[in-house]
Amino acid sequence: MEEIKFFKPSEPYGEFSNFYYTPVILLNEIWPTVEHYVQSIKFEDVNLWDRIKVMKAPQDVANLSSKLQHKLRPDWEDVKDAIMLKAVKAKFFQHHRLKKILLETGDATIIQHNPNDNYWADGGDGTGKNKLGLILMHVREQLLEISKDPDLILPPWIMFPNNDRGGMFWNMGWGEDYIMEWSRFVDQFGAEAYRNLFPEPLDWEGTYN
Numbered sequence: 001m002e003e004i005k006f007f008k009p010s011e012p013y014g015e016f017s018n019f020y021y022t023p024v025i026l027l028n029e030i031w032p033t034v035e036h037y038v039q040s041i042k043f044e045d046v047n048l049w050d051r052i053k054v055m056k057a058p059q060d061v062a063n064l065s066s067k068l069q070h071k072l073r074p075d076w077e078d079v080k081d082a083i084m085l086k087a088v089k090a091k092f093f094q095h096h097r098l099k100k101i102l103l104e105t106g107d108a109t110i111i112q113h114n115p116n117d118n119y120w121a122d123g124g125d126g127t128g129k130n131k132l133g134l135i136l137m138h139v140r141e142q143l144l145e146i147s148k149d150p151d152l153i154l155p156p157w158i159m160f161p162n163n164d165r166g167g168m169f170w171n172m173g174w175g176e177d178y179i180m181e182w183s184r185f186v187d188q189f190g191a192e193a194y195r196n197l198f199p200e201p202l203d204w205e206g207t208y209n
């Protein structure tokens with residue numbers, strides 16, 4: 001079985017790192033990286049979230065968080081896997097390019113290789129739990145259930161299920177760019193054929209007209 005090892009964002013498969021720069025929308029807010037989101041959610045104090053969100057380097061975020069261990073929400077150990085899954089899922093559903101990279105790993109085992117982390121990574125010698133690798137493979141399964149074609153651009157109601165059709169997100173920046181790219185893709189693919197794969201839900205009615 002092929003193994004894919006990743007660690008730093010600048011190295012091969014760096015897109016799989018939580019430090020990789022790519023925005024994610026969670027809780028109706030845009031976070032600069034998965035790391036910014038996960039480290040914020042560790043704390044109940046939302047003032048800390050605002051402080052973290054404007055920090056540039058994910059490493060600075062991680063450093064600040066490790067200094068504030070005494071402020072951790074009491075249930076963190078119980079919820080951390082679910083929160084990480086939610087964030088990693090959002091990242092790979094919300095970005096077509098990243099989704100494609102993940103799907104193109106086929107059935108390879110994905111391993112976060114970091115000697116300093118026995119939980120999210122392999123501990124360097126394979127004794128770590130590799131939870132982030134397991135989560136990435138789980139998200140890959142979830143994507144495969146929707147479509148096995150890495151080039152297929154998914155409809156907005158699947159990529160951004162929490163963004164209402166009437167919301168401002170679709171009228172500017174990221175949301176607008178995505179709708180334009182998706183529309184071009186649907187035209188090339190053939191609207192009827194695409195619609196057969198992805199019939200629009202009630203709140204997106206009329207979108208193929």
Ligand SMILES: Nc1c(N[C@@H]2O[C@H](COP(=O)(O)O)[C@@H](O)[C@H]2O)[nH]c(=O)[nH]c1=O
Nearest residue numbers: 007008009017018019020035062120132
């Ligand atoms: N330490 C590290 C990465 N690992 C990430 O750091 C986080 C550590 O979480 P926690 O143990 O809860 O503070 C977690 O998201 C893990 O995947 N990644 C990188 O690119 N570069 C790093 O230097």
